[in-house]
Amino acid sequence: MQRRFLQGVKLWGNYKIDCVCLPKNSMNKRDFLKISGIVGTGFLLSPQMACKTLKSGAKSSTSAWIDPLLSAKGEFTLPALGYSFAALEPHIDAMTMEIHHDKHHAAYIKKLNEGIKATPAFADKTLGEILANVTKDSPAIRNNGGGHYNHSLFWAVLGANGSKPEGKLWEAINRDLGSYQQMLDTLKDAGTKVFGSGWVWVCVDADKKLFISATPNQDNPLMVNLVEKKGTPLFGIDVWEHAYYLKYTNERKKYLEAIFNVLNWNVIGERYANLLL
Ligand SMILES: [Fe+2]
Numbered sequence: 001m002q003r004r005f006l007q008g009v010k011l012w013g014n015y016k017i018d019c020v021c022l023p024k025n026s027m028n029k030r031d032f033l034k035i036s037g038i039v040g041t042g043f044l045l046s047p048q049m050a051c052k053t054l055k056s057g058a059k060s061s062t063s064a065w066i067d068p069l070l071s072a073k074g075e076f077t078l079p080a081l082g083y084s085f086a087a088l089e090p091h092i093d094a095m096t097m098e099i100h101h102d103k104h105h106a107a108y109i110k111k112l113n114e115g116i117k118a119t120p121a122f123a124d125k126t127l128g129e130i131l132a133n134v135t136k137d138s139p140a141i142r143n144n145g146g147g148h149y150n151h152s153l154f155w156a157v158l159g160a161n162g163s164k165p166e167g168k169l170w171e172a173i174n175r176d177l178g179s180y181q182q183m184l185d186t187l188k189d190a191g192t193k194v195f196g197s198g199w200v201w202v203c204v205d206a207d208k209k210l211f212i213s214a215t216p217n218q219d220n221p222l223m224v225n226l227v228e229k230k231g232t233p234l235f236g237i238d239v240w241e242h243a244y245y246l247k248y249t250n251e252r253k254k255y256l257e258a259i260f261n262v263l264n265w266n267v268i269g270e271r272y273a274n275l276l277l
Contacts, residue, residue: 069152070128070222074116076109076148078102081155088160091258093247101155104242108147108218115140131222142226146218150199150236157235157271159264166265169272176210177202183212187237188256190214197240203231204275210234232275235268 081101086094116122122130122141127149134142165173165180177183183202190212191200198216205211213221213229221231237259244255 067128067153069149070131071126073124073126075113076127078106078109079152079155083159088158088262091160091261092158092244096242096244096246099246100238100242101151105147105151108144108151111140112144112148115144128222131220132224134223135225142223143218146220146223149222150218150220150238153233153236154238157264157267158259158262159267160262161264161266162261163263163265166269168276169265169269172210172272177212184260186212187260188253191237191239191256192253194239199236199238201231201236202234203229204234204272205229205231208276234271234275235263 078101081097084094085097085101088097116130119138119141122133122138125133127145130141130145131149134145136142164170170180173180173183177186187200187202191214194200194214194216196216198214199218199220200214201212201221203211203213203221211229211231213227213231215221215223215227219226220236221227221229221233224230237256239252239256244252248255248258
């Protein structure tokens with residue numbers, strides 16, 4: 001079992017994480033597949049890892065758990081998508097996915113690495129520390145660091161599995177965001193109102209309540225020097241034209257309605273459970 005788990009971890013190797021913990025208890029096949037699948041898209045859910053990560057200095061504003069991506073240090077490389085480019089058809093077309101992942105995300109990573117080399121203050125910092133320290137005076141790191149984290153999270157929370165929020169996440173959505181449908185309506189409204197390019201988010205705040213926000217360009221709610229309300233993103237939706245223009249042209253609202261069909265609520269639910277730790 002240990003050998004199998006490490007095969008899953010190997011997919012994560014691009015991020016050069018500074019700690020890897022094996023689960024205390026042996027895993028059955030279902031658990032292994034769940035974990036290795038999430039690793040493949042860049043997110044390993046391990047409370048034991050979280051504890052060690054916190055000891056290394058990275059901090060989460062809301063929880064003892066932290067995305068392993070945030071504890072990664074450069075040189076950063078493009079994470080695997082974890083599914084085929086066509087997997088989200090007909091909602092998100094394969095060509096858009098290929099260009100978005102292989103060209104746009106790759107470009108953010110290349111420029112982030114170049115920016116870090118040119119900016120000694122960000123050298124040897126984790127991605128979480130980078131995002132927490134960017135300001136208006138560090139545009140290259142801000143835009144490309146955000147671009148890397150935002151897209152890595154985006155790929156991880158997509159999947160054509162027809163899932164819906166369940167359990168405590170469902171209850172929290174009803175409690176904090178009105179209802180599942182109201183959450184989607186608010187996201188759609190916020191997304192269509194983003195001027196130019198940006199993201200819309202469902203986040204967890206310091207009181208572990210959900211909130212919805214929007215950020216311009218590649219900003220995100222982890223950039224505490226830049227956002228009105230900080231929080232840990234549960235998931236985000238890219239509303240840059242490069243995310244939808246080939247299929248939806250200028251119809252951003254139709255894109256948003258479509259992408260709601262391919263949110264992977266299993267992954268989002270796992271993230272939410274860990275943010276409550
Ligand atoms: Fe994008």
